[in-house]
Amino acid sequence: MTDEPETRRSSTRRASFVIIAGLVVGLFSGLALGVVWWRLAPRVPVVVQPGDSYPQGYQPEGYFAADATFGLLGLIAGIAITIGLANMRRDRLFSVLIAGVLSGVVGSAAMWFVGTRLGSVDIDGLIATITTDLLTEAPLQVAMPAMFFMWPFAAALVVTVLALGDWIVEVRSARRARSPQTDRP
Secondary structure, eight states, X not given: OTHHHHHHHXXXXXXXXXXXHHHHXXXXXXXXXXXXXXXXXXXXXXXXETTEEEESSOXXXXXXXXXXXXXXXXHHHHHHHHHHHHHHOTTOHHHHHHHHHHHHHHHHHXXXXXXXXXXXXXXXXXXXXXXXXXXXXXXXXXXXXXXXXXXXXXXXXXXXXXXXXXXXXXXXXXXXXXXXXXXXX
């Protein structure tokens, strides 16, 4: 009887460790991936005039490429980190799910924060201070908010695949246990 509370406490402690590890790894991975996103994503040229700014020409592909790069980095990070978290606590997939989703939220926010701050240009400051037209690169931004959900989505997908795999193994072993054993020569 006295072993049950200790076992429950130990299990809770290990689940908490996975969640804390997910948050820490998500934060630092997000910071590093923000630098990678800043280096990989294309910039859109912007014409800055006194009183106004606008993209040079119609260039939606620049915004799309920056968003796709952000989403792809988040997807890769979500898969890799959640697989690592699952290796830590394979028997408790719910704690892995929570840790993976939380690491995705923290990591995506950190990646966005770093990527948008590096090399950013104060467009409003330029508008207020210049007297002639100026061509500069626009700061990075995420135009499609769904890209923020790629990392948590990948984490949930990995846990779903693992849970489905566990379920299939259980069904097969239950079938084998129910089927009569026949000796074959």
